[in-house]
Every structure is written in C-alpha cells, then in structure tokens.
Amino acid sequence: MRIWPIFKKEMRLYFTSPVAYVVVAIFALIAGYFFYSIFAFFTLASMQSMMNPAMARELNVTDSVMRPLFSNISVILLLLMPLVTMRQFAEERRSGTIELLLTYPVRDGAVLAAKYLAALALYGLMLMLTLLYPGIVVAFARLEWGPVATGYVGLLLMGSTFIAVGLFASSLTENQIVASITTFGILLILWIIGWSADYVGGAWGKVLQHLSILEHNDNFAKGVLDTKDVLYYANFIALALFLTLRSLEARRWKG
Amino acid sequence: MIEVQRLTKHYGPITAIRDVSFSVAPGEIVGFLGPNGAGKSTTMRILACFMPASSGTAQVAGHDVFRESLEVRRRIGYLPESVPLYGDLRVAPYLDFVAEVKGVGRAERRRRVAEVMERCLITDVQHRLIGRLSKGYRQRVGLAQAILGDPEVLILDEPTIGLDPKQITEIRSLIKSFAGRHTVILSTHILPEVSMVCGGVVIINKGSIVAQGPIDTLVDQFFPTARVEVEIVGPPAAVHSAMRGIPGVVAVQGVTVTDSAGRYVVEAARGRDVRAEIFALASQQRWSLLELKRVGTTLEEVFIRVVAGEQAGEESSP
Numbered sequence: 001m002r003i004w005p006i007f008k009k010e011m012r013l014y015f016t017s018p019v020a021y022v023v024v025a026i027f028a029l030i031a032g033y034f035f036y037s038i039f040a041f042f043t044l045a046s047m048q049s050m051m052n053p054a055m056a057r058e059l060n061v062t063d064s065v066m067r068p069l070f071s072n073i074s075v076i077l078l079l080l081m082p083l084v085t086m087r088q089f090a091e092e093r094r095s096g097t098i099e100l101l102l103t104y105p106v107r108d109g110a111v112l113a114a115k116y117l118a119a120l121a122l123y124g125l126m127l128m129l130t131l132l133y134p135g136i137v138v139a140f141a142r143l144e145w146g147p148v149a150t151g152y153v154g155l156l157l158m159g160s161t162f163i164a165v166g167l168f169a170s171s172l173t174e175n176q177i178v179a180s181i182t183t184f185g186i187l188l189i190l191w192i193i194g195w196s197a198d199y200v201g202g203a204w205g206k207v208l209q210h211l212s213i214l215e216h217n218d219n220f221a222k223g224v225l226d227t228k229d230v231l232y233y234a235n236f237i238a239l240a241l242f243l244t245l246r247s248l249e250a251r252r253w254k255g
Numbered sequence: 256m257i258e259v260q261r262l263t264k265h266y267g268p269i270t271a272i273r274d275v276s277f278s279v280a281p282g283e284i285v286g287f288l289g290p291n292g293a294g295k296s297t298t299m300r301i302l303a304c305f306m307p308a309s310s311g312t313a314q315v316a317g318h319d320v321f322r323e324s325l326e327v328r329r330r331i332g333y334l335p336e337s338v339p340l341y342g343d344l345r346v347a348p349y350l351d352f353v354a355e356v357k358g359v360g361r362a363e364r365r366r367r368v369a370e371v372m373e374r375c376l377i378t379d380v381q382h383r384l385i386g387r388l389s390k391g392y393r394q395r396v397g398l399a400q401a402i403l404g405d406p407e408v409l410i411l412d413e414p415t416i417g418l419d420p421k422q423i424t425e426i427r428s429l430i431k432s433f434a435g436r437h438t439v440i441l442s443t444h445i446l447p448e449v450s451m452v453c454g455g456v457v458i459i460n461k462g463s464i465v466a467q468g469p470i471d472t473l474v475d476q477f478f479p480t481a482r483v484e485v486e487i488v489g490p491p492a493a494v495h496s497a498m499r500g501i502p503g504v505v506a507v508q509g510v511t512v513t514d515s516a517g518r519y520v521v522e523a524a525r526g527r528d529v530r531a532e533i534f535a536l537a538s539q540q541r542w543s544l545l546e547l548k549r550v551g552t553t554l555e556e557v558f559i560r561v562v563a564g565e566q567a568g569e570e571s572s573p
C-alpha cells in the first residue's frame with residue numbers, strides 16, 4: 001500500500017493553496033472568541049460567588065468552561081469540516097487528475113486512506129491549537145484532566161466522522177460547493193435528528209436518539225467514555241469510507 | 256506487448272467502441288488514428304485500466320487490464336488527453352510524488368526525476384508551479400510523469416494537441432526517442448504526425464477499426480497504383496489517349512484541361528515508373544512537357560479514403 005506518497009501530496013496541496021490556512025485561521029479565531037467569552041463569564045460568576053458561598057459550591061471550571069467550549073467547538077466543526085474535505089475527490093475529478101491518480105499502481109483503498117489521513121492530520125493540527133485554552137485555564141484554576149481528555153477524544157472521533165462523510169460527498173461530484181453543501185446537509189440532519197426523539201417516542205425515538213451525533217458527543221464532554229459512543233462513531237466512519245470506496249470503484253463496474 | 260481483442264464499450268445506450276482488435280509489438284510506436292469521437296480516448300482509458308470494457312479483453316505487457324489491473328499499471332505510463340496535473344504543485348516535487356507512487360525507491364528517486372526532466376527538457380522550470388506553466392511545458396511535464404519509472408508501455412492520448420508548431424516538433428522528436436526503449440501507442444488526428452513518428456497505424460472510425468498495419472502496407476492496400484502528375488501542351492484528346500496507351504497505365508485523369516494544354520494525373524500499377532515513357536511520348540509527338548513529377552501517396556489520402564468517405568467527423572469526443 002503506497003499511502004505515504006499520496007498523503008504527502010495531499011498535505012502539500014492543503015498548504016500550497018490557501019484552503020488550509022484559511023480554515024485553520026478561522027477555526028482558531030472563532031474557537032478563541034468562544035473561549036474568551038466563556039472564560040470571561042466564568043470569571044465574573046466566580047467573583048460574584050465570593051459574596052454568595054452557596055453559588056460557589058456549584059462552580060466548577062471543568063464543567064463551566066471546558067464543557068461548553070467543547071460543545072461550541074463541535075458547532076464550528078459542523079460548519080468548517082465540510083470545507084476541509086470538499087476538495088479531496090471533487091477537485092481531482094473536475095481537473096481530471098483522478099484519471100492519472102487511479103491509473104498509478106496504487107489501490108483505490110490506498111488513495112482513500114491517504115486522503116482520509118491527510119484531512120485527519122489537518123484536523124489534528126486544528127485541535128492542537130485549542131490545547132492552548134485548557135493551558136490558560138490551568139494557570140488560574142484547578143482543572144480535572146479526565147473530562148478534558150475524554151472531551152478531546154470525543155472531538156477527535158466526531159471530527160473523524162465528519163471527514164469520512166465529507167470524503168464520501170466529495171467522491172460523488174466534481175463540484176466542490178456541491179460536495180461541501182452535501183456534507184453539511186448530512187451532518188446537520190444527523191445533528192438535529194435527536195430533537196424529534198422526544199415526541200416520536202418509543203422504539204423509533206430511541207433509534208433517532210441513537211443516530212444523533214450530538215447525543216453521542218455529550219457523554220465525552222461530561223467525562224464519560226462509553227463503548228456505545230465510540231462504536232457509534234467507528235461504525236459511522238467505517239460506513240462512510242466503505243461507501244466512498246464503492247463510489248470510487250463505480251467507474252470500474254462493467255457498463 | 257499490447258493485445259486487444261474484440262473490445263466493446265457502451266456508455267448507457269451509446270456504443271463508444273465495438274469489437275476493436277489490434278496488437279502492438281514490443282518497441283513499436285503505433286499511431287491510433289481517427290476523427291474526433293471515434294473512440295480513441297475510450298480505448299486508451301481501457302488500456303490504462305481507468306475503466307473496464309463492456310466486453311472483450313485487453314492485455315498489456317502480458318497482463319489482463321481488468322483482472323490484473325495493478326500489474327498492468329506497474330508497467331504503463333499514461334498521459335490522458337487533457338494532461339491533468341496538479342496546478343498547485345511545483346514541477347520537481349510533483350515528479351517526485353509520481354516517482355514515489357510508481358514505486359521508485361528513495362535512493363534512486365532524485366536521480367530518476369532529474370534524468371526524466373532532462374529528457375523532457377523541463378529542468379529549467381523545475382521550481383515553478385505547474386499551474387503557471389505554458390501549455391507546451393505542461394505537456395512535457397505530462398510526458399515526464401508518463402515515462403517516470405521506465406514503463407514498458409506508454410499510452411499517450413493526443414500528446415501534441417494545442418501546441419505551437421515548434422513545440423509539436425519538440426514533442427515529436429521526444430516521442431520518437433522513446434522507440435525501442437518503450438512500446439508506445441499514441442492517438443492523434445494530425446496525420447502527418449503519424450507518418451513522422453509511427454511505424455504502424457490503427458485507424459478507428461465510429462468505434463470500429465477500419466484499417467491497420469504498417470503505413471507503407473496501408474498505402475499499398477488503399478492506393479494500389481503509383482501516380483504521376485503531368486503538365487503538357489498538346490491536344491487534350493490525343494494526349495489523353497496516348498498516355499492511356501502506355502503499358503501499365505490504369506487511368507488518366509485530367510485535372511485542369513484547356514484546348515491546348517492540360518494537367519493530368521496518370522495512375523500506373525505500383526512499381527511501374529512511367530515517367531520515362533511519358534517523356535519519350537511527349538518528345539516524339541513534339542508536345543511541350545512543362546512538368547512531370549511522381550506524386551507520393553500520403554497517409555492523409557489513405558485516411559480520407561478510409562474514414563472521410565463515411566463521415567465528416569462532426570461528432571464530439573466522448
């Protein structure tokens with residue numbers, strides 16, 4: 001499997017075009033703003049709580065700063081991740097380079113793996129920048145590292161899922177905008193699908209709730225590492241990558 | 256080296272190629288000719304393992320393109336018609352990527368990339384973005400990526416399209432230099448190109464092969480006569496019948512004939528040179544011979560006889 005050279009090429013393409021810089025910069029900017037406002041609010045609340053000991057008991061920096069921060073970051077990802085993956089296959093198809101790439105002696109699976117890992121690497125870089133925030137918090141308060149770690153595991157899994165979905169959408173079209181809107185649509189629907197769980201009720205309600213991306217991410221931020229949630233994302237990623245591979249191979253079907 | 260048998264490809268209701276069979280010997284450069292939309296690109300895409308045929312088989316370098324696609328892809332260099340390259344990459348890193356993907360080892364890679372750039376005359380643009388290169392340079396980068404890894408077979412789809420005459424000459428001599436070292440199949444609709452570069456041709460029209468073989472054989476096959484063009488001053492009727500009377504002459508055609516003089520094309524059996532006899536005839540009859548020359552048959556005429564007789568080639572390529 002010659003994943004490495006294609007991975008390097010993908011990384012090079014990310015960073016020779018402005019896409020990676022713009023996505024990372026915007027992500028850092030918005031995440032930074034969220035952190036600032038959440039942290040500033042927490043500071044205010046802790047100052048007020050000095051007058052009110054009952055309130056102080058409720059204050060917990062992990063719960064009040066990191067948890068909302070994680071949930072806000074996941075919203076940014078919902079909006080930005082489609083842009084990270086939209087180019088991957090769509091642009092190769094539009095410019096025709098896919099014809100060369102897929103006639104080199106590499107398996108379709110290796111091409112897919114390389115592109116997946118490249119997007120993942122870029123995402124990893126984005127997440128790494130956010131490590132600054134728990135770093136700032138820990139300078140002023142005592143942080144519970146457990147929930148922070150699981151929160152990151154949750155973000156990583158969720159982002160990996162977004163990337164897999166994005167690659168699938170990108171493999172369906174030669175138009176990057178169509179790819180990114182399709183990704184966003186799929187993700188948003190899976191995001192909000194749990195909302196109707198309450199009034200659908202019964203078995204279907206459970207199914208809808210289980211399908212919801214949001215539902216599964218909540219546990220991680222709370223510090224709960226549940227196999228059920230990990231499996232949800234793993235299955236999701238496997239399914240999306242499998243469909244992408246099928247979509248790549250579709251041209252090889254005899255017609 | 257390339258063995259194609261009864262290859263057929265349908266795109267939905269459209270049949271792009273039908274029962275295409277031909278073969279290419281090792282070291283040979285074969286031109287794949289046809290009007291736009293004849294099925295050249297389709298055939299090449301199948302040979303390059305980009306997509307499968309609907310039926311029929313194709314073997315490249317001893318491996319089946321469908322069942323042993325990876326083995327075939329290890330042994331070919333392919334240049335698609337649109338020369339798709341990553342505009343955002345620079346030439347040298349791009350070629351390094353191609354070399355690595357093709358399995359050229361780290362130790363060798365730098366040397367091989369340098370050598371290929373030298374051969375394709377792109378060493379001076381190696382640090383430039385591919386997207387900023389002129390069409391001619393892009394084409395050469397495309398050729399460079401194809402010959403990287405020293406593949407046994409090169410599949411080049413319209414390698415000279417869109418180039419200026421100087422660039423065309425350069426690319427042609429480059430391709431010519433591949434002979435012997437690589438087996439080459441190149442498609443084109445520029446006929447003189449084929450006569451200049453290729454040993455053999457395969458002519459395809461409307462998805463079917465209409466003629467194939469070495470160029471000389473094809474010329475003999477479709478033009479069994481040798482032709483001589485004559486301009487002569489003399490009474491047309493007499494000139495005509497006198498020339499028709501020369502042994503071996505099959506036909507005499509007037510091109511532009513006036514009352515006193517005329518221009519004729521005399522067709523004789525191939526191998527017969529009737530020029531001396533025409534000269535003797537003219538001097539004996541005291542007709543002034545203004546011009547007498549042998550007309551070579553070009554591939555163009557073969558092509559027109561084979562293809563253009565059937566259609567004008569207004570379809571667009573698939």
